[in-house]
Amino acid sequence: MADFLDLIVFVILMVVGYTAGRMAERRHYRSILAREQELGGVMVFSNRFPPLSGVRGQALVAGSVVISEDYFKRVVSGIQSIFGGRLRSYESLLDRARREAVLRMKEEARGKGSRMIVNVKFQTFSIPGRNPRSYGAVEVMAYGTALTQA
Amino acid sequence: MEYRNPQVPEGINVSATHPLLDFLRLLGGLAVIAAVVIAAAVFLADRLAKYIPFQAEQEFASQFSGKLPAPGVVSTYLQQLATRLASAQGLPPGMGVTVHFVDEPTVNAFATLGGNIVVFRGLLARMPSENALAMVLGHEIAHVKLRHPVSTMGRGLAIGVAVATISSGAGNDIAGRTIGHAGLLTAMTFSRAQERAADEEALRALAQVYGHVAHADEVFRLLAEEAAKLPVDPPAFLRTHPLDRERIDAIAQAAQANHWPTTGSLLALPDDVRKLISTPGP
Numbered sequence: 001m002a003d004f005l006d007l008i009v010f011v012i013l014m015v016v017g018y019t020a021g022r023m024a025e026r027r028h029y030r031s032i033l034a035r036e037q038e039l040g041g042v043m044v045f046s047n048r049f050p051p052l053s054g055v056r057g058q059a060l061v062a063g064s065v066v067i068s069e070d071y072f073k074r075v076v077s078g079i080q081s082i083f084g085g086r087l088r089s090y091e092s093l094l095d096r097a098r099r100e101a102v103l104r105m106k107e108e109a110r111g112k113g114s115r116m117i118v119n120v121k122f123q124t125f126s127i128p129g130r131n132p133r134s135y136g137a138v139e140v141m142a143y144g145t146a147l148t149q150a
Numbered sequence: 151m152e153y154r155n156p157q158v159p160e161g162i163n164v165s166a167t168h169p170l171l172d173f174l175r176l177l178g179g180l181a182v183i184a185a186v187v188i189a190a191a192v193f194l195a196d197r198l199a200k201y202i203p204f205q206a207e208q209e210f211a212s213q214f215s216g217k218l219p220a221p222g223v224v225s226t227y228l229q230q231l232a233t234r235l236a237s238a239q240g241l242p243p244g245m246g247v248t249v250h251f252v253d254e255p256t257v258n259a260f261a262t263l264g265g266n267i268v269v270f271r272g273l274l275a276r277m278p279s280e281n282a283l284a285m286v287l288g289h290e291i292a293h294v295k296l297r298h299p300v301s302t303m304g305r306g307l308a309i310g311v312a313v314a315t316i317s318s319g320a321g322n323d324i325a326g327r328t329i330g331h332a333g334l335l336t337a338m339t340f341s342r343a344q345e346r347a348a349d350e351e352a353l354r355a356l357a358q359v360y361g362h363v364a365h366a367d368e369v370f371r372l373l374a375e376e377a378a379k380l381p382v383d384p385p386a387f388l389r390t391h392p393l394d395r396e397r398i399d400a401i402a403q404a405a406q407a408n409h410w411p412t413t414g415s416l417l418a419l420p421d422d423v424r425k426l427i428s429t430p431g432p
Contacts, residue, residue, distance in 0.1 A: 018169070036157065043155045051153060076169065079176040082183075088165040088172050095163045116153075 017071030024070075025092060032099050042106040044144070045118045055147050059112050062143035063104030066127065067097040069136040077136075097140040098122065109146035120144035191308035192341075199301030204245045204265070207300050211264025218250040218268065225251035227423050228269055228287070231280065235288045238355040239295055247291050257376050261290035263299045275427045276372055280417040281356065281365040288352030295351065298344045349397060353404050362414030367401045370394040 045051065069077070073089040080087055101122070109117050123141045128134035221229070228249040236247055247265040257272040267290045277283040293299060340348075356363050374394040405412050418424075 022169070040155065040157070043153055045153075072169070072173075076173050076176060079180060083176070083179055086165060088167055089169060092164045 013071045014075060017073070017075075021070030021072055025096070028096050028100070032096065032103065035103050036099070039103060039106040039110065041115055042109050043116050044102065044106070044120050045116070046120055048119045050116070050118050050147055054149055057148040059109075059114070059146050059148075060143065061105050061108040061112065061114075061117060061146040062141060063101040063106070063108065064139060064141040065097050065100045065104065066137060066139045067093055067100075068127075069093060074136060094138070094140070097138065098142070101140045101142040105142045105144065112146055112148065114146035114148050116147045116149075117144040118147060187312040188309055191305045191312070195301045195304035195308060199297040199304055202297070202300055202304075204242075208264040211262070211266055218266070219252060222251065222426075224274070224423050224426050225249055227420060228274075231284060232267065232287050232291060234359060235284060235352075235355045236291050236295075238358040239288065239291055239351060241291075241295050245295070247294050249287070257373070259286050259290055261293035261299060263303065265294045267291070267294070271427050274423075276376070277419065278368055278372070278416075279365050280419055281360060282368045282372075283419065284356055284359065285352055285366045285369050288355040289348045291355070292348035292351030293340065293344070296344070296347055298340050298348070302340060302344075345397075346400065349400060350404055353401060353410070354408075357405075357408070357410040360414060360417075362411040363401070363405050364412055364414045365416055366405075367398045370397050370401075 069090070073093065076089040077087055080089070102120075105117065105120075109115075121143060123143070125139040125141075127137040127139060219225075228251055232247050232249045241247075245265060247261075247267055249267045249269060251274070252268055252270050254270050255272040256270040257276065259267070259269045259273050261267050267287065269286070273286065274283070277286070353363055353366055356366055371394070402412070404410075
């Protein structure tokens with residue numbers, strides 16, 4: 001009986017995880033694509049030195065996002081780790097996190113009247129640390145120097 | 151110089167594969183692993199069980215056989231019958247069976263580790279003759295002789311360990327537990343081949359002790375009726391055994407091949423035993 005209950009709980013978690021995760025992902029991608037168009041005017045460079053002259057001011061800007069896996073992704077990635085290969089279930093998750101972090105950074109830069117961010121870097125941090133039994137969540141942070149022109 | 155950040159095309163960092171398709175593919179892989187592990191465990195457990203000394207099995211069983219009820223009139227009778235059948239079956243030296251009687255209405259009997267055989271009142275009360283009862287006991291003694299309980303436990307352990315390793319590798323709690331339970335559940339029963347072998351052994355013993363195999367098939371006919379009465383939850387004895395029709399046919403075939411008479415005089419259960427089992431309670 002307990003086995004049967006476990007199985008039911010497992011199936012419910014899988015279904016909820018899948019549908020909720022899928023819906024959140026679709027909505028997030030729609031929002032990402034729209035805002036990427038909107039913030040296209042703020043350019044991003046990995047160079048350390050500004051590719052222009054006449055800089056009037058600079059400021060540190062950062063965008064940070066914490067993103068968590070859903071139950072379905074977690075099970076799939078767990079099984080995938082037996083066979084190896086591309087962890088497809090996490091690819092979209094991290095893609096969304098990176099792009100969201102850049103968008104938040106760009107929004108901050110635009111608020112400061114900047115149209116250019118240089119020396120952009122990424123940093124990630126695993127929230128549960130190295131505990132394999134814990135949930136999977138990661139912080140992705142993008143930061144750089146926003147320049148304002150004269 | 152004019153700078154631009156162009157829109158990067160989609161689908162570079164993300165695979166287009168549908169997540170459910172991905173999941174099904176992985177499940178297929180897991181099924182292959184499970185099939186290989188179970189096949190290996192069954193193969194090894196069947197072949198290695200006979201190398202485990204019976205004494206070790208008994209010592210292991212002693213930790214839980216103390217919980218079984220103390221001997222009484224019924225179990226003394228069952229034990230005497232079992233001893234006669236066991237000597238007819240030629241148990242190897244050092245191996246013996248202990249029969250326990252459980253005063254419960256369950257229609258069941260089973261053999262477990264350490265030569266312990268458990269017979270429930272529900273089954274005993276439905277036995278039309280000693281010959282039919284001897285078929286049940288002979289069947290369970292054969293399981294002990296052929297080392298089925300220990301090979302089943304070995305199979306269950308091997309599967310359990312394999313499942314635990316895989317699921318801890320997958321690093322997932324509930325998923326791993328679910329797979330683990332499923333694996334152990336399938337391992338707790340004797341296989342059909344084991345049941346068939348036990349049936350044959352029991353028939354041989356019956357022919358030797360009584361000179362005929364009458365009422366051997368009666369057991370399965372009775373149990374089939376019993377199962378028909380309880381369509382929701384058939385007794386474990388029925389659920390785990392081969393189909394009764396097949397078994398009755400197999401008994402007829404074996405009797406013909408070995409020239410065992412299928413008719414003969416039947417012995418009744420002793421009066422004191424019958425009185426005790428017809429009324430519930432000790």
